Amino acid sequence: MIDLVQPLLNGERRALARMLTALENERPGYETALAALYPHTGRAWIVGITGAPGTGKSSLVSALAKAYRARGQTVAILAVDPTSPFTGGAILGDRIRMRDLAGDAGVFIRSMATRGSLGGLARATRDAIRVMDAAGFDRVLVETVGAGQSEIDIVRAAYTTIVIEAPGLGDDVQAIKAGILEIADVLAVNKADLSGADNTVRGLRAMLELGHPASRTELLQHHGQLMSVEPSANGHNAPLWMPPIVRTVATNGQGVDELLDAIEQHREHVLSAGLVELERAHIEIEIYERLRETLLLRFLQALPGDTLADMLRRVQAREIDPRGAVSELMGLVGNQAIG
Amino acid sequence: MIDLVQPLLNGERRALARMLTALENERPGYETALAALYPHTGRAWIVGITGAPGTGKSSLVSALAKAYRARGQTVAILAVDPTSPFTGGAILGDRIRMRDLAGDAGVFIRSMATRGSLGGLARATRDAIRVMDAAGFDRVLVETVGAGQSEIDIVRAAYTTIVIEAPGLGDDVQAIKAGILEIADVLAVNKADLSGADNTVRGLRAMLELGHPASRTELLQHHGQLMSVEPSANGHNAPLWMPPIVRTVATNGQGVDELLDAIEQHREHVLSAGLVELERAHIEIEIYERLRETLLLRFLQALPGDTLADMLRRVQAREIDPRGAVSELMGLVGNQAIG
Numbered sequence: 001m002i003d004l005v006q007p008l009l010n011g012e013r014r015a016l017a018r019m020l021t022a023l024e025n026e027r028p029g030y031e032t033a034l035a036a037l038y039p040h041t042g043r044a045w046i047v048g049i050t051g052a053p054g055t056g057k058s059s060l061v062s063a064l065a066k067a068y069r070a071r072g073q074t075v076a077i078l079a080v081d082p083t084s085p086f087t088g089g090a091i092l093g094d095r096i097r098m099r100d101l102a103g104d105a106g107v108f109i110r111s112m113a114t115r116g117s118l119g120g121l122a123r124a125t126r127d128a129i130r131v132m133d134a135a136g137f138d139r140v141l142v143e144t145v146g147a148g149q150s151e152i153d154i155v156r157a158a159y160t161t162i163v164i165e166a167p168g169l170g171d172d173v174q175a176i177k178a179g180i181l182e183i184a185d186v187l188a189v190n191k192a193d194l195s196g197a198d199n200t201v202r203g204l205r206a207m208l209e210l211g212h213p214a215s216r217t218e219l220l221q222h223h224g225q226l227m228s229v230e231p232s233a234n235g236h237n238a239p240l241w242m243p244p245i246v247r248t249v250a251t252n253g254q255g256v257d258e259l260l261d262a263i264e265q266h267r268e269h270v271l272s273a274g275l276v277e278l279e280r281a282h283i284e285i286e287i288y289e290r291l292r293e294t295l296l297l298r299f300l301q302a303l304p305g306d307t308l309a310d311m312l313r314r315v316q317a318r319e320i321d322p323r324g325a326v327s328e329l330m331g332l333v334g335n336q337a338i339g
Numbered sequence: 340m341i342d343l344v345q346p347l348l349n350g351e352r353r354a355l356a357r358m359l360t361a362l363e364n365e366r367p368g369y370e371t372a373l374a375a376l377y378p379h380t381g382r383a384w385i386v387g388i389t390g391a392p393g394t395g396k397s398s399l400v401s402a403l404a405k406a407y408r409a410r411g412q413t414v415a416i417l418a419v420d421p422t423s424p425f426t427g428g429a430i431l432g433d434r435i436r437m438r439d440l441a442g443d444a445g446v447f448i449r450s451m452a453t454r455g456s457l458g459g460l461a462r463a464t465r466d467a468i469r470v471m472d473a474a475g476f477d478r479v480l481v482e483t484v485g486a487g488q489s490e491i492d493i494v495r496a497a498y499t500t501i502v503i504e505a506p507g508l509g510d511d512v513q514a515i516k517a518g519i520l521e522i523a524d525v526l527a528v529n530k531a532d533l534s535g536a537d538n539t540v541r542g543l544r545a546m547l548e549l550g551h552p553a554s555r556t557e558l559l560q561h562h563g564q565l566m567s568v569e570p571s572a573n574g575h576n577a578p579l580w581m582p583p584i585v586r587t588v589a590t591n592g593q594g595v596d597e598l599l600d601a602i603e604q605h606r607e608h609v610l611s612a613g614l615v616e617l618e619r620a621h622i623e624i625e626i627y628e629r630l631r632e633t634l635l636l637r638f639l640q641a642l643p644g645d646t647l648a649d650m651l652r653r654v655q656a657r658e659i660d661p662r663g664a665v666s667e668l669m670g671l672v673g674n675q676a677i678g
C-alpha cells in the first residue's frame with residue numbers, strides 16, 4: 001500500500017484509484033499509507049453538496065465540475081451513497097456523469113457506497129477526501145444522496161456546504177428545509193425554469209430572515225459535537241455569513257457560474273474569518289468519534305465473560321433499566337480504569 | 340419527579356405530560372422516575388413511521404390513530420422533529436392532528452424537537468416511548484419527518500416500521516427508496532388516488548423482489564450496531580417477512596384499515612418469530628451508545644490539562660494524523676486503564 005503514496009502524490013490517477021479502493025476495503029496497510037499522505041493534505045477546498053430527492057443534485061454537480069474546469073481548476077468528485085448493499089447501493093447518476101466528464105484528466109470521479117456500518121462510511125468518506133486532497137485537486141466536491149444521516153456528516157467534512165432545493169417537491173418540504181437550512185452556506189434553487197421557482201426562492205428567503213444565526217462552529221457546538229475547544233475570539237468577531245440563494249438550471253448551465261462564484265466568495269469568507277477554527281472543530285469531532293469506538297471495544301473486551309449477556313438479560317427482564325445497567329457496568333470495569 | 344410515577348401509571352394524562360416535559364428538559368430526578376417506570380414497560384406495540392417529504396405522513400398517522408380507536412385500542416403519537424431550535428423547529432402538522440383527534444382520552448399526542456445534540460434527541464425519543472408505554476397505551480406511533488439521521492433511529496426503537504411513499508416525488512427518489520426500503524416492514528403508498536400510484540407500487544414491488552432479504556436483527560448487525568449478541572436459532576429459522584404494499588388515501592380514509600391490518604399481521608409475525616431477540620438487539624444498541632458517551636467523558640476528564648488541545652494543534656499542523664493521535668492518547672490514559 002505504501003508504494004502507492006509517491007505515485008499518488010505525483011498525480012498518477014491509477015494510484016489514486018487503487019488507494020481509494022484500499023481504504024474502502026480496509027486492506028492491510030491502508031492506515032500507514034493514509035498517515036504518510038496526511039502531511040500533504042489541507043490544500044483542497046472541500047465542498048459538500050446535499051439536497052432533497054428530485055432536486056437534480058447529480059446534474060448540478062457535473063455542471064459545477066465543468067465550470068471549475070473552464071476556470072482551469074482541477075476537481076475531484078466523491079459521490080457518497082448511504083444506501084446499503086442489501087438493496088444494491090445504486091450510485092446516483094454515476095454513469096451520466098462519467099459520460100459528461102470523461103476524458104478530462106483534471107476531473108476525477110469516485111463513488112462510495114456503504115460497506116459495513118454507517119459510521120464506517122463516514123470514516124471512509126473523510127479518508128477519501130484526504131486522499132483526493134493529497135492527490136492535488138484544487139476542489140473536492142462531496143455529494144450525498146441526502147438520505148439518512150448524511151447531512152450532518154457533510155458539515156463535518158466540508159468547508160462550504162451547498163443545499164440544493166427545487167420547486168414543487170411536496171407540501172411538508174418546508175419542515176425539512178428548516179433542518180437542512182442551517183447547514184447551508186450557499187443555497188441553490190435548481191430547476192429554476194419551472195414555474196414554482198419564485199415561490200421556492202421566496203420561501204427560502206423568508207426562512208433565512210427568520211434566522212440563520214450561527215457560525216459553523218457554533219452549530220457544531222450546539223449539536224453536542226464539541227466539548228473542549230473554545231471558539232476563538234477571531235471566530236466570534238467575524239461577520240456572519242448570509243447564505244446567498246442562487247437560481248440554477250443544471251441541464252442548460254444557467255446560473256452555474258454564479259453558483260461557483262458564491263462558493264468561492266464563501267471560501268474567501270472562511271479564509272478570512274478563521275479556517276483554523278473550523279478545521280480544528282472537524283478534527284476534534286473526528287478524534288472523539290474514534291475515541292468512542294476504541295474505548296467501547298476495549299471496555300467490552302475488559303468485561304468478564306458473560307457479564308454483558310447477563311446484563312442484557314436483566315435489562316430485558318426489567319430487573320434494571322438501561323441507565324442503571326451502564327452505571328453498574330462502569331462500576332465493574334470503569335472505576336479502576338479511566339480516571 | 341418521582342411523585343409523577345404513580346399518577347402516570349394510573350393513567351393520569353397530566354402526569355404523563357409533565358413527565359415527558361421533565362425528560363425532554365432533563366430536569367433533576369427524571370432519571371430516577373424513568374427507572375421506576377421501566378418495570379412497567381414492554382406492553383405497548385411500537386410503530387415507527389417515516390417517509391420522504393410530501394408523502395402525507397402526518398395525515399396518515401392521524402388516520403391510523405382514528406382507525407385504532409375505532410377498534411377500541413388506545414394510541415399515543417410521538418412526533419419527533421430532528422430540525423433544530425436555531426430555525427424554530429417546526430412541528431409537522433401538529434395543529435391539524437390536534438384538531439382531528441382532540442377530546443378523545445384514548446389518544447395522546449406529543450411532539451419532540453431537538454434540544455441539544457442529535458444523540459440527545461434519540462435518547463429522549465427512546466425515553467418518551469418508554470414513558471408512553473408505561474402509561475398503558477396499546478400502540479405507540481412514532482413519526483419522524485424523515486430528515487437527517489432519523490430513519491435508522493426509528494428501527495432502533497420500533498417493532499414495526501412503516502415507510503410511506505407517494506407518487507410523483509421526483510426523479511432520483513428511487514435511490515432514496517433503496518436505502519429506506521430495507522428498514523420497512525410495511526410499505527404504504529399514500530395519495531394512491533393520484534395517477535402515478537400504479538407506477539409507484541410497481542417500482543416498489545420490483546425493488547422488493549430484487550431483495551428484501553434481511554431480518555431486522557441481521558440489518559442491525561450489518562450496520563455495525565451489534566457486536567456481541569448472537570442471533571438466536573429461533574430468529575434464523577423464522578420465515579422471512581415480505582413487506583406488504585398498501586395503497587392509502589389518508590385524506591378520505593381509503594386503505595387505512597388495510598394498513599392497520601398489515602401492522603397487526605407484522606406484529607403477530609414478530610411475536611412468533613422472536614420479539615425477545617429483537618428487543619435484546621435494541622437494548623444492546625442503547626447500552627453501547629450510553630457506554631460510548633460515558634467512556635469518552637471519563638477519558639477526556641482523565642487526560643492531563645492541555646493534552647487534548649496540544650494534540651489537536653499537532654494534528655492540525657500535520658505533525659500526526661488523526662488515527663495516530665488517537666493511538667497516542669489511548670497510550671497516555673487507556674493502557675493503565677481499561678483492559
